[in-house]
Amino acid sequence: MLEWLYIRPDALQVWHDPIVVRALSWYRDVMLNRMPAKFLIAKHVESPEDPASLSLDELWRLHDRLASEFRELWSRIRGGEIRLEQLSKPKHSFLDVKAEIAWRLIRRCVLCERRCMIDRTRGGRSICLLDDKAYVHSWFLHMGEEAPLVPSGTIFYGGCNFKCVFCQNYDISQLDVRGGEPVSPRRLAEIQAELRGRGARNINHVGGEPTPSLHVILSSLKYLDVNVPQLWNSNFYMSEEAMKLLVDVVDIWLPDFKYGNNKCAQRLSGIPRYMEVVTRNLVEASRHGDMLIRHLVLPSHLECCTKPVLRWIAGNLPREKILVNIMDQYRPEHLVARYPWRWPDIARRPRVGEIAEAYRYAEKLGLNYRQVSL
Ligand code: SF4
Numbered sequence: 001m002l003e004w005l006y007i008r009p010d011a012l013q014v015w016h017d018p019i020v021v022r023a024l025s026w027y028r029d030v031m032l033n034r035m036p037a038k039f040l041i042a043k044h045v046e047s048p049e050d051p052a053s054l055s056l057d058e059l060w061r062l063h064d065r066l067a068s069e070f071r072e073l074w075s076r077i078r079g080g081e082i083r084l085e086q087l088s089k090p091k092h093s094f095l096d097v098k099a100e101i102a103w104r105l106i107r108r109c110v111l112c113e114r115r116c117m118i119d120r121t122r123g124g125r126s127i128c129l130l131d132d133k134a135y136v137h138s139w140f141l142h143m144g145e146e147a148p149l150v151p152s153g154t155i156f157y158g159g160c161n162f163k164c165v166f167c168q169n170y171d172i173s174q175l176d177v178r179g180g181e182p183v184s185p186r187r188l189a190e191i192q193a194e195l196r197g198r199g200a201r202n203i204n205h206v207g208g209e210p211t212p213s214l215h216v217i218l219s220s221l222k223y224l225d226v227n228v229p230q231l232w233n234s235n236f237y238m239s240e241e242a243m244k245l246l247v248d249v250v251d252i253w254l255p256d257f258k259y260g261n262n263k264c265a266q267r268l269s270g271i272p273r274y275m276e277v278v279t280r281n282l283v284e285a286s287r288h289g290d291m292l293i294r295h296l297v298l299p300s301h302l303e304c305c306t307k308p309v310l311r312w313i314a315g316n317l318p319r320e321k322i323l324v325n326i327m328d329q330y331r332p333e334h335l336v337a338r339y340p341w342r343w344p345d346i347a348r349r350p351r352v353g354e355i356a357e358a359y360r361y362a363e364k365l366g367l368n369y370r371q372v373s374l
Contacts, residue, residue, distance in 0.1 A: 010147045011147045011148070011150045011151075013147075014147040014148050015028070015148070019320075019323075019368050020148055020323065022320065022321070023290060023291075023292075023320070023321050023322065023323050023368065024148055024252065024290045024292070024323070025290070026078070026251060026252075026289060026290050027148070027202070027229050027251050027252040027289075027290045028148075030227065030228070030229040030251050031201045031202065031229050033227055035077065035078065036077065036084045036227055037227055037228060037229055037230060037251055038074065038230070038248055038249050038250070038251055038289070039095060039221040039224070039230060039249040040084060040225075040227060041070065041073055041074055041077060041084065042070055042093065042094045042095040042098070042221075042248055042249060043089060043093045043094075043095045043221075043222070044073070044084060044087045044088075044089060044090070044093065045066050045069050045070045045073060045090075045093055045094035045095075046090035046091075046092070046093060046094075047062060047066060047090065047092040047093055047094060047096060047097050048062075048092075049062065049092065050092055051092060051096050051097045051099075051100035051101075052100060054100075056101070056104050059097060059100060059101050059104065060101065062097055063094075063097050063098065063101060063244070063245075066094040066097060067094075067244075067248060069094070070094055070248050071248075074248075094248070095218070095221060095222055095249070096222065098218050098245045098248070098249070099215070099218040099219045099221075099222060101241075101245060102214050102215035102218050102219075102242075102245055103215045103219070105215070105241060105242075106119075106120040106121060106132055106215050107119050107120070107121055109126065109212075110239050110241055110242075111211050111212055111214050111215075111238070111239060111241070111242045112128070112161045112209075112211045112212065112237050112238055112239055112242065113237050113238070113239050113273065113277045114126065114127050114128075114161050114237075115239060120132045127161055127163075128159040128160060128161045128177075128209070128212040129159050129174075129177040129178070130158070130159040130177060130178070130212045130213070131178075132215075133178075133182040133183075133216070134157055134182070134183055134188065134213035134215075134216035134217065135157060135158035135159065135177065135178050135179070135180035135181065135182055135183070135213075136155055136156065136157060136158075136180045136181045136183045136188070136191070137156045137157070137158050137172045137179065137180035137181075137208075138156045138180075139153070139154065139155040139156065139191050139195065140154060140195075141153060141154075141195065141198060141199065141200055142154035142204065145204065146292060146325055148201075148292070149201060149202060149204065149231070149254075149292075150201065151198075151199050151200055151201060152200060152201060152202055152204040152231070153192065153195030153196060153198075153200025153201075153202060153203045153204060153228070154204040154206060154233075155188075155191060155192075155195075155203065155204065155205055155206065156169070156172060156180075156206055156207060156208065157172075157180070157205070157206070157207040157208050157209070157210050157212075157213045158172045158173070158176070158177040158178060158179065158180045158207065158208050159172075159173065159177045159178075159207065159208045159209065159212050159213070160173035160174065160177075160207055160208040160209040160212075160235075161209055161211065161212065161235070161237055161271075162209065162235050162237065162269040162270070162271055163269060163270040163271075164258075164268060164269045164334070165268055165269075165334060165335040165336050165342075165343055165346075166268065166298075166330070166332060166333050166334055166335070166336045166343075166346060167333065167334045168333045168334070169207070169208060170333070170334040172207065172208050173207060173208040173209065174334075177208070183216065183220075184216075185216055185219035185220040185222065185223060186220070186223050188216060188217065188219075188220035189220045189221070189222075189223035189224040190223075192220065192224050192226065192228065193224060193225075193226045195228075196226045196227075196228040197226070200228065201229070202228060202229040202230070202231040202251075202252065203228050203229070203230055203231060204231045204233050204254070205217055205230070205231065205232055205233060205234075206233035206234075209234060209235055209237075210232065210233065210234055211234060211235075211237065211238050211242060214238075214242055214245065214246070218245060218249065221249060229251035229252055230249055230250050230251050230252075231250070231251070231252045231253075231254055232246060232250045232252075232253050232254065232285075233254040233256075234253075234254070234255060234256065235255075235256050235258070235278075236255040236256065236257070236277075236278045236281045236282060236285075237271065237274075237277055237278065237281075238281055240280075243281055243284050243285070246285075247284065247285070247287075247288035247289070248288070250285070250288070250289050251289055251290070252289060252290045252291070252292065253285045253286075253289055253290070253291040253292070254291075254292055254293075254294065255278070255281075255282060255285065255291070255293050255294065256294050256295075256296070257278065257282070257293050257294065257295050257309050257313070258274075258295070258296065258298075258305070258309075259274055259275070259301075259305050259309070260275075260301075260304055260305040260306065260307065260308025260309045260311075260312070261274075261275065261304055261305065261308060262274050262275050262276075263304075264301065264304055264305055268298075268343070268346070279312060279316065282313075282316075282317065283316060283317070286317050286318065286321065286322065290321070291317075291321070291322050291323070292322075292323045292324075292325060293313060293322060293323070293324050293325070294324075294325045294327060295309050295310070295324065295325070295326055295327065296327045296329070296330050297326060297327065297328055297330060297350050297354060297355055297358050298330055298345075298346050298350070299330065299345065299346055299348050299349065299350040299351070299354060300345040300346065301345070301346070302354055302357055302358065306326075306358050306361070307358075307361055310324070310326075310358070310361055310362050310365055310367060310369075311365065313365075313367060314365035314366065314367055319366055319367060319368070320368075322367075322368065323368050323369075324362060324367050324368060324369040324370075325369070325370065326355075326358050326359060326362060326369050326370060328350060328355040330346075330349065330350055331349055332346065332347050332348065332349075
C-alpha cells in the first residue's frame with residue numbers, strides 16, 4: 001500500500017490556499033510531475049567539453065555561460081514552449097560541470113563561508129568535521145514538516161558548519177558526524193528514487209547541514225532519472241561559489257533564518273558575519289525558485305532576533321512570493337540543557353506571550369506567516 005494514503009489532511013487542504021499555490025507554484029508543478037525538476041533540465045544543457053579536462057577557472061567560465069543557456073531553457077519550459085522529452089541528452093552536461101566544480105572546491109574547501117580551505121580529499125577535517133564523503137545518518141518519509149512538504153523524502157547528512165549550543169540534532173551535527181552511511185553518488189541517487197517511489201513530494205536535503213555534502217549531492221543527481229523537486233533545508237551559510245552551483249538545481253528553498261544580528265549568531269552558534277552571508281544568500285535564492293523561510297523563536301530574543309528577522313524579510317524579499325513559518329517549539333537541548341547557567345536567556349521554553357507577539361509583528365508587517373501548518 002502506498003504511503004501516500006497516510007498523508008495528513010492539512011497536507012491536501014493547504015493546496016486550496018491561493019497564497020500557498022502562488023508562492024510555491026514551481027515546486028507544486030514539479031511535485032505533480034507537470035514540470036521537470038531543474039536538475040533534469042540541467043542535464044539537457046550541453047557542455048561542449050569534458051569537464052574533467054578543464055581547469056577550475058575554465059570550469060567557472062563554462063559554468064557561467066551554460067547558466068545563461070539553462071535559464072533560457074528553463075523559462076521556455078515553464079512557458080510551455082518546449083518539452084524536455086523533445087531534447088536529447090548530451091554526452092557532457094551543465095550538471096556534470098557543476099559536480100566537477102564542487103569536487104574541485106573541496107580540495108581547498110570553500111563550500112561554506114567558513115572558507116577553511118583545507119583539502120578534504122586528503123582526510124583533512126575542519127569545523128564541519130567532514131572529510132570528502134557524505135554520511136547519511138537516516139532517510140525516510142518525514143510527516144512532521146510543513147503541510148505543503150509532507151510526505152517529505154528527508155535525508156539527514158552528518159556534519160555542520162554551525163556550533164549551536166541548543167542544537168536538537170547535535171548527535172549527527174556535532175558528535176557522531178561520521179557515524180552514518182558513507183554514500184556514493186549512485187547510492188544517494190537510489191535513496192532519492194526510492195523515496196519518490198514511496199510517495200515523497202520532494203527530496204529534503206538536511207542535516208546537520210547539507211552544504212558540506214554538496215559535491216556528493218550534485219553528483220548523485222547525475223544518476224537520478226526520477227522527477228522529484230529538490231529541497232534545500234539549510235542554515236544558509238553557503239559560500240557564493242556553492243550558491244552558484246545550487247541555484248540551477250534547487251526547486252524549493254527552506255532556509256532557517258535564526259538570528260537578527262551578528263552578536264547572537266556568534267554567541268550561540270559560533271558563527272561570524274551571520275547577517276551579511278545569510279541575507280545575501282536569501283536574496284539570491286529568492287530569485288531562483290520558491291521559498292519557505294523558517295524562524296525559530298528563541299526565548300528572550302524577540303527584540304534582538306525575531307523582530308529584526310521578520311523586518312528584514314518584509315523589507316527585502318518579495319512578500320507575496322515568500323512563506324514564513326514562525327516556529328514555537330524551541331526547548332533547551334544539547335549544551336544549554338547541560339549548562340543552563342551559561343545561557344540563562346535561552347534555558348527555558350518561549351512564553352505564550354512571546355510567540356503571540358511574534359505573530360502579531362509578522363501580521364503588522366504583512367507577511368504570509370503560518371500559512372503553512374506544522
Ligand atoms: S564545508 Fe565549510 S566548514 Fe566544512 S570544510 Fe568546507 S569551508 Fe570548512
